[in-house]
Amino acid sequence: MEIITVCGMGFGTSLMLKMTVDEILEQVGIKAEVSALDAGSAKGRNADLMITSADLESALEGVEANKIFIDNLTDADEVKQKLLHYLNKVSK
Template sequence: MKIATLCGMGFGTSMMLKLFIDEILKAEGIKAEVIPWDLGSFKGQNADLIVAPTDMEQHLRSASGKVVLIKNLVDKEEIKQKVLAAVREFLQGQ
């Protein structure tokens, strides 16, 4: 499973999301590749799951993977609930 974390520019938000998600997946015993990207570099890339701030929704409408939008980027519980639900849904479809 490949998970992309996105931010608008640079890698601050995407790296923070990656670290949170790595921690969550490790605790759940789930293996996945989590890659931080900025929005511009991500275009043309593929991922099974794309985790991004809600303000990026319009840029991700044509994304190939399932998009998970996060409202509060420092709320680990919101990230955990949304990401685990999407990961489990993906794994059930395998």
Template sequence: MKILTVCGMGSGSSLILKMNIDSILEEENIKADVEACDLGSVGGQSADLIVSTAELENQLSDAQAEKVFVNNVVDKDAIKKAVLPKLKS
């Protein structure tokens, strides 16, 4: 499985999301490839799951992947609750 974490510039909240998702995957013993990227690069990437902030939901509506949007990129428990169902389906 390939997961993209996305933010506007690809170096802020997407990196925090990536670190949290990497940690969640390790805790749950789930194998996946996680990559942080900027909003403009999403179209050139293939992914099974896109994780981003709620503020970018409209800009990512055309992306051809499952999507999860979170309100707080540092709230690992909220990220886990949002992402795990998608990872286990």
């Protein structure tokens, strides 16, 4: 599984989100390749899932990937809840 965390510039927020996602995946024992990218680069990549802030939703319109939009990027519980919901949905 390939997961891309996305922010406007490709560092900072997306790296913080990547570390959170890596930690969650380790906790639940799921292996995935997680990359941090800027919105422009993410548009050209094929991924199973993109995770980004809710304010970048319009920037990723038309991108063919499942997406999770996070309202509060510092809320690890929100990230975990939405990521686990997605993972449970695709594993069925």
